[in-house]
Every structure is written in C-alpha cells, then in structure tokens.
Amino acid sequence: MIETREPVIVAFPLRGEWLSPNTPGTKIPSHGTNQLGTRYAYDFIQVDWDRKGWPAYRVSLPHYLLFGVPLNEYYCWGQEVYAPCNGIVIQAKDGYEEQARTNLLSDMSNAYKNAHYFNPEKDDVQSVAGNYIIIECGDNVYAALVHLQTGSIQVSVGQSVKKGEVIGRVGHSGNSFAPHLHFQLMDSSDIATANGLPCAFEQYEVFQDGAWKIVVNGIPTNKDRIKFQKSDMKME
Template identity: 80%
Template sequence: MIDAREPIILQFPLRGEWLSPNTPGTKIPSHGTNKFGSRYAYDFVQVDWERKGWPAYRVSLAQYLLFGVPLDQYYCWGQDVYAPCDGVIVQAADGYKERPRTKLLLDMSNAYKNAHYFDPKIDDIQSVAGNYIILKCADNVYAGFVHLQTGSIQVSVGQLVKKGNVIGRVGHSGNSFAPHLHFQLMDSLDLATANGLPFAFEQYELFKNGKWVQVNNGIPTNKDRIRFQK
C-alpha cells in the first residue's frame, strides 16, 4: 500500500476461497474514486479457478453476454458474511430488491448513472449500496458491508456482535455488476460522506506455487487466490 497511514487489522469477513478483483493491494483508490468511503474498499467474488478467465458464474460466457445470468448461478451468491470485529450495529438497511439476473449493459448503465449523477442530498443511498450493514468497530472506525442479499440481514441497529458472528449474506442489490461483497472501513457511519480507512486482514491463506501458505496482516492483490477457514 502506498499510504502513510498504518492499516487497521481485521478478521476476514468471509469463509472459503475468494478473489478480490478490486483491492487496495493493487491500486488506490481501489474503485477509482474516494466517494462513499470507498478509497480502500475490497470486492470479493468466488470463481472457478479451472476455467479460462476465472468466471464467477456457472454458465457459459456466451450466455452471460447475451442473456445474463440468474443470481443463483453465481458461486458466491448467498454466502454468509461474518463480523470482522466486535462491535455494535449502527445501520442495517434491508428490503431493497435485487434484480433477478445480471445483465451486462443494463448494469453498466446503472453504474455510470450512479457514478456521475448521484446526489446524496436527494437520492437514496440504497440505489448505490443496496442492502447494507454498518458496524461500529471503534471510535471513528466503521465497517460497511454493501450489496447484501435481500432479506438476509440478521442483525438490527443497537445489537452487539462478536467477531465471527454471521450478520448477512452476499447479494446483488444496489449498484452491483454481479453478486459480490463490497467491504470497506470508514471514519463515519454516513456512506454518502465518509472517508475510507486503510485496513488489512489478520490472517488468511494464499495459494502460491501449488500450495497454501499462511499470510498475516495481509492485503491481497487482484490476482491472489485466497481462503480463510475458521
């Protein structure tokens, strides 16, 4: 990371094998913007490592491009999301409907519209974030879990959670190209105005040279095959 601030250390918020196509381990800002507290945000998907291009869906590339993909054909859709630290839930917004399938051109159009025309004073933040949870980890440190599956949020505002508790499931709500977990740390609970905070994961494994090796306080790149089992 090319940044003067020391990253905060958190537990990995998922279980199993993952890829982070957008990560501060590769570029900062990781999503090309500092808006919405996303400067150091990660996206996580599950892929088929044996197929060319590491697709995140079970269908063919032609079907993805021509017809879209039903959400249940994505490997990560519905996977549990875990609290990465002890804390208190300060926001939990559910009920925002997911589109039933991905459609590349429509999803790109939505992304462009939200990136260029979203006005936090008048627009609903759920049009960008979908279903989301904000967890207060410490003073001025808030974890954001975005694009969650509709109806999956298992916590409520004011609830105390422990590191490792299940809090929701990976979804495709809001401004999302495909089912994934968007995960970030911020200095405020307000997604519309927060600044992102740098962070790393206290432990995970990296598949390297045909074997799994342990990484401590690591920041995966967008090519890393990683896993976390607890």
C-alpha cells in the same frame, strides 16, 4: 500521494476461497474514486479457478453476454457474511430488491449513472449500497458490508456483535455488476460523506507455487487466490 496511516486490522468477513478484483492491494483508490468511503474498499467474488478467465458464474461466457445470468448461478450468491470485528451495529438496511439476473448492459448503465450523477444530498444511499450493514468497530472506525442479499440481514441497529458472527449473506442489491461482497472501513457511519480508511486482514491463506501459505495482517491483490476457514480464526 503517500499513504501514511497504518491499516486497521480486522477479521476476514467470508469463509472459503475468494478473489478480490477490486482491492487497495493493487491500486488506490481501489474503485477509482474516493467518494462514498470507497478509497480502500474491497470487492470479493468466488470464481472457478479451473476455467479460462476465472468466471464467477456457472454458465458459458456467450450465455452471460446474450442472456444474463440468474443470481443462483453465481458461486458466491447467498454465501454467509461474518462480522469483521467486535462492535455495535449502527445501521442495518434490508428490503432493497435484487434484480433476478445480471444483465451486462443495464448493470453498466446503472454503474455509470451512480458513478457520475449520484448526489449524496438528495439521492438514496440504498440505490448504490443496496442492503447493507455498518458496524462501529472502534473510535471513528466503521465497517460497511454492502450489496447484501435481500432478506438476509440477521442483525439490528444497536445490537452488539462478535467477530466471526454471521450477519447476512452475499447478494446483488444496489449498484452491483454481479453478486459480490463490497467491504470497506470508514471514519464515519454515513456512507454518503465518509472517508475510507486503510484496512488489512489479520489472517488468511494465499495459494502460491502449488501450496497454501498463511498471510498475517495482509492486503490481497487482484491476482491472489485467497482462503479463510473457520478453524483459522483467532479466538479472543
């Protein structure tokens, strides 16, 4: 399938260094499906670049496999999430409880169930999305920021937000293998029926050949070590 639509350009919704293990910069659909508006979706995690395998948690791999990991042992859990555009908050769903720790088997089982048996006509979107925010960024362009930390959402429906404003924190709610930010653009505010829209980020840095290099209107791959700082943000 030939992709013909130009990506919508938005601001990077996080600060600091990140990795995108699922990104349209590597494959489309980025999450293996077009359902729930995820065709061009991104997942963002923080990792230890100096440890083998780039783990997203502070404990050892055997500890993760045998006992799971408390959420506060993940580097990205609780990191601030920022509005990617100027817009209006269309949905802001909070109160969906996170599991206290990750567990590989139960998280895989939950992911399989949601991927194969989720019915948008009767199932609650929060069982997949957890706590989430949807912002109307423009005509038929809606940004979804998903799996947020319970109790962290700082905006309400109908509120105007500015690009770069703190709106919540990275969490592990809903259908989530581990704490991360799931980010996508859609043509509708209804996650259950929306189509995904291609998206690029107006500016960030990528670490290449021992140095940070600025990328403009870029789409990171799943190997890119990317960084965005507040001082990098274009002011309007």
